[in-house]
Amino acid sequence: MDLSGLQINFRIIMPEIILAAFGMLVLLVSVFSSSREEGKDHLGYISLFGVILALGFSLPLFGKAQSGFNGMITADSFAAFFKLVFGLICLLTILISVGYTKQEDIPMGEYYALVLFSTTGMMLMAAGTNLLTIFLGLETMSISIYVLAGILRRDPRSVESAMKYFILGAFATGFFLYGAALLYGSTGSFGLKEIASYLSTRGTEARSPMLIIGIALLTIGFGFKIATVPFHMWTPDVYEGAPTSITAFMATGVKAAAFAGLIRVFFSALGPFQPDWTAIMWLLSVATMTLGNIVAVSQSNIKRMLAYSSIAHAGYILVAFTAGNALGTSSILFYLLAYAFMNIGAFTVVILLGKKGEENTLIADYAGIGFKYPLLAAAMTIFMLSMAGIPPLAGFMGKFYIFSAAVKAKFYWLAVIGVLNSALSVYYYLRVTVLMYFRESEREITGLTFSPAAVVGVTIAVAGVIYLGIFPSAVLALARASIGALM
């Protein structure tokens, strides 16, 4: 059988292969491990090793522009950047899961395997250059996450969360597929490159209603995963109900993957339509950040608060997307990385302060932490301030780049609305620090045990937030080089 026409090129999907292989390895090892969940820490460390290996194999992909599998998958710097981001998110998620899975009696074999599988899907989304591979990635990621969200089977909130996510996610999948089909119908291809060349050769003639509807449906499909308003309804419930480590994973990984796909599809295939989608994205971003921030103010549960704040952050990222220039796109990459550090960091603190059965997830429970667990509180403060965009932390630099992209593209009002939103967000982020430092606790949080892996996770997150805040140059240059492959 001659397969040379398929241009099989395993090297470019090595990271995905490694992750998938380690996922299966974890499942296998878990079968032969002791039946008690406490004894299964090694599963976490095996997964960790797999992720690090995958990260190692992602690095050489920088600066390359290889494509394989008949142009279905590419290995360019853009994909490589996202692979690094996903690898990092996965690494941090595993680190914070080691103690957490034990505490919550989560079946570890399945848990780590699914985390690895869904990371594989994320990577595939960033690397896919065909609507079908992007869809494959999307589904690989999503299905794993549906299960992970419901993995706390005894907790009705977790089960509800999984159901809700699954059912709404299935709708989004439908939208995405239908959109892809319409795009195929009007351009004759699923390949992003082919779509682009079709559109640019036909010019305005290509502007059929079918195509427009197709684009709109794709936007909805992505919008659901990103949690933009008005497709955000599921977010707070799902984020609250899912295990905290998975919430962190979703808020950063799923979001980043969806943005990777969105950028890839919109900029490399639908570039000629940019003037059309700009107005819609403008509205989406304003609605998303404003609603996210306003509702976050009134939340009393920290997971819900972070859920709404993550909606708001998606709105900020859409500001850069709206700007549509190279600066904007590279700032999205930077922001997603910064957001990964600060958001996973914040959720790790939530995990560390929580006890079995998700205790202490009310913001009010944070009262007095500041002087009882000073280092933990300091870390939380850094994450909160970073998300609020206070310099010199990663979140500030991220917002700085995003808003500068908007200003550069002359979207002054968008930038102003954005910064006012970020001033509003300061209020609820500060509230956490207010409680931690300014109030005495009414009921003592005692007997916390900090798993060493999670401590390492928090440390990495803090270091990342500070590093990206003070020395953003290198990563920014990397982000710029990465979108060079695209624009």
Place this chain on the structure above:
Amino acid sequence: MEGFPILTVVTFFPIVGAVILLFIDKENHPALRTVALMFSLGEFILSLPLFFLFENSTHQMQFQEVLPWIESYGITYHLGIDGISLLLVLLTTFLTVLCVLSAFSAIQTRVKEFMISFLFLETGMVGALVALDLVLFYIFWEVMLIPMYLLIGVWGDPRRRIYAAVKFFLYTMAGSVLMMVAILALYFIHGKATGNYTFDLLELYKFGVPLGAQYWLFGAFALAFAIKVPMFPFHTWLPDAHTEAPTAGSVILAGVLLKMGTYGFIRFAIPLFPSAAMRFLPLVCALALVGIIYGALVSMMQDDLKRLVAFSSVSHLGYVMLGMFALNMQGVQGSVYQMLNHGISTGSLFLIVGIIYERRHTRMIADFGGLSKVMPVYAAIFMIVTLSSIGLPGTNGFVGEFLILLGAFKAKTIYGVLGATGVVLGAAYMLWMFQRVMFGQIRNPENLKLKDLNPREIAYMVPMVIMIFLMGIYPRLFFQKMDATVDHFIKDVKSRYEATVDQAPSKALLAGEMKR
């Protein structure tokens, strides 16, 4: 000193102290206090060479340090000082020492965290004053917020500290985020016109921003600074923050943080957008005058000492703004001098109030009366400070107020006339307050047992008194440092304003201006 990064050292030295404090046992209060004092004192001593090595004859930035930082964006690590920032840096390092000393007894809980916050704050303040890159400045500007927020929120008055802290933070933040957009817009406008994308202030100074953009950009900058100053009607956060903050916090808030607003005007808003500044001049002057009179009237009504001093700040800062926008030599000089004066006089007043608050745990004027009998040393110092705040000749306040009024008269008679009424009102509320607290019979028996100042309190009040007289009697020492800078500032603003005005009728010329 050539090549020695003295400004970097002065900026980050307090952080070294903060890091060392981290390793000291939190129960060991004496050690914590001593180390914090040593570092703030060391910082002051480190900043002194700046004063003596400063070249008086030039308006150029001195002790400059330029290092690339975020190169792809044209963000540099650029530090430097001129006559104005020099004096404010010294004011900062001077006041910080006294604040730390005053906090020895006032702060009994979480001493470690307090001292760390304070040293961090010092780095933020000095950094904002020496930064010559807009992004760098913005970063220091925001960094100042966090420790101040903690100071108010953790060590403030238990009743309303959280409200005050959050209000302070949100107000300032709301103003400064708009400034960020303006900074970015300026960056792109300048970059597009000249091809040089940079946040370097000295480069941006050379650029004539198109008139239409100037209004918006000036508006955004001015709003951020006006909130910080605070100018009427953006002042409502100030009485709360001042009243709830611990003594040292109030001192540094009044002494330095408010100056960041006025400094912002003189360093950024006016010279970057001279034409817009000139156009907005009547509005700013009007608001300044309203602030002067309103602040004085409200002060008169206060029955809480700290609130009285806080509202008097609104009035005093009105003078600073009035003098600055008079845009003549006397006005601007007086304005800069008044920034220092206010730091000294109002800082001292807060210390004075702090001293009796520590003894009596009340700040209500009605609870006192006749204190001069039991606390003679205190009474003497209080008197001097009061007179300095009123602006009695021979004290620092006189020099500043006199020059500002002179400048205001020169700019427009009505500004001078209205400004002068504020002086009268100021004398009224201060003297009336002094009389009610210090003179008369001791009605409240608790006041009979009050102790006079202890050596430590004298140690931090005496430098203030010395400064009051030094600045009042020998102002030349300070004026010679800023003469060249102020002179250049006025000439530069005026000439660039005229340049744009001449060209304003002709759009073609304006376009030419943009290309230049």
